[in-house]
Amino acid sequence: MAARFSWEKKNKGNTVLIMTFGAIFDWDGVIIDSSRYHEESWERLAKQENKALPPGYFKKAFGKRNENIIPDVLGWTQGKKEIQRFSDLKEKLYRRIMVDRGISPLPGVKPFLEMLQKNKIPCCVGSSTPRLNIITALGLLGWENYFPIIITAEDVSKGKPDPQVFLLAAQKLHLSPDRCVVFEDAFVGIQAAKAGGMKIIAVTTTHPPSELTEADLVVGRLDELSIAQLKAFFGNSR
Structure with a gap:
């Protein structure tokens, strides 16, 4: 069984459970642009x-x-x-x-993933891309350790804008959808995340900001974001 991602702290002999949030990434246009x-x-x-x-x-x-x-x-x-x-x-x-x-990550992706890893934020890929495409790219990049959970086209029966792929990703992270933020580059993916009740950050890799207005936040690249900004989505200033 996969580990539950949460923080625990001791408080006068009692264990207080502080749930974190999860980061779900679309693949092409967010992590790479192929x-x-x-x-x-x-x-x-x-x-x-x-x-x-x-x-x-x-x-x-x-x-x-x-x-x-x-x-x-x-x-x-x-x-x-x-x-x-x-x-x-x-x-x-x-x-x-x-x-x-060969393939290269999009600018700012690696430092952003390293920041999430350092802060113990669980990450997952949620994409309509075939699994072998993602596995091949991760192998070329040497990035297998960043995404312990990968949800792909083979795992779902419905494509975006149906939220199935993101809901399954949240389930695998053992987090409720409203504790997940989805990173997307396309309108159809934003619709899917919104239908799933998740927070949405759009990246202007493949579409202009004018086409991504339904996202909660739009950025040019992922390393523009800080942990404090992400936590603010969930009312957690820790």
Whole structure:
């Protein structure tokens, strides 16, 4: 059983439990930005399968799962087996590009994660990204220790804006949703976190502030934030 993340202090012989908060991170656009690899992998797949990519498809597909992108955005097929085949091929192409070219974290991410780790704030990935994509990137970065819990597309049946992925992340952290802050870069993810009853901090990596107004706070990069700011979300000045 996973450990419960909380602080304990002794007070005149009694143990007083002080619940902390949890940090849930979307992956692409928050920890890394591999959008160019995703776009190239769709282009390679389209060429390989002799398919057309509709104008503006990439923006329309942003934050959505392949099972929705392929039939609804690309209009390639409605057949479940073909959707899965296209999806598997696309993700293999994506990982090949990432391994060949490497991947870097977004500016400010590493010091921010180190700050959370130092302050014993539990962290979790909650993303519609396939698990192997995240595991591959973490391996390339050498960051396996930052995220002991990873919730991915394989763990949920509904994509964002449904809050399922974030609610499961909170459950795995053993925290109620209102004790979690979600870090997102896309409107659909903000909608999901809001539907889950969580605090939301948006990062302007992939979208301008004008498209992220439903978040509780908007920042340019994660290391603009302090522990005091995060605790203030939960009325905890400790």
